[in-house]
Amino acid sequence: MASVYRSNTLSVSIERQADQVYEYIREARNLPHWANGLCRSIRESDGEWVIETPDGPATIRFVERNRFGVLDHVVTLLSGRETLVPMRVMANGGGCEVILSVFQLPGVPDAAFADDAALVHKDLQALKSVLER
Template sequence: MRSRHVSIVIRRGPEVVYAFASDPGNLPRWAAGLASSTVTWDGDTLYADSPMGRVAFTFAADNMLGVLDHDVTLPDGTVVHNPMRVIRHPDGAEVVFTLRQLGLTDDEFDRDAAMVAADLARLTGLLEST
């Protein structure tokens, strides 16, 4: 199984990036690969429609380290762990998402990496325009 780190530098402080990205209400604005609809809560579990169908997900607890790891439960019950970090960068913050191939073909893996990159670009656009 291969892993790929998809990252982007955002010209905003890491605290600002983390606060925005960790707010589930903001997910439909930038994370189209995860949430294409309003996010609903049931305790610590969040639900949203996604390109894969209705998914459930949980995020790491709020923290000062920039950890945005999240587990996504797909419609078929498969749980995918997604490591994600917001780290300090000389130009602001760098967001790093670790993507794992997990049985995907090379083409599917490339497609998923492109979707993550597009999501991170949307996040950058939102944060750098304010």
């Protein structure tokens, strides 16, 4: 039987319509404006989005555009290691909820897992701030 990884699901309420938030997040060029914990800069190269992360360059690719608000994405490091990041935007009255799950993968110490979750929390707060201006 496969192991279940420890996880932390974080969320933020945003006072903007879900479809607007979905489109903003889905536009990869916006990542440096709100996701500083992951993306310092971004550029397109050979049809891929290359981001500069705290650990060096990586690529990011989102799932196909969909009507369910799913924004799952895969971050691939130069080493080839891929990390799936589950993310979703859900309507909540006149606004929305953005949720993102972080998993503690094998070999990741508890402190690093806590740091990752803290960075995601900070990024989600930045997203809220940018979109509610």
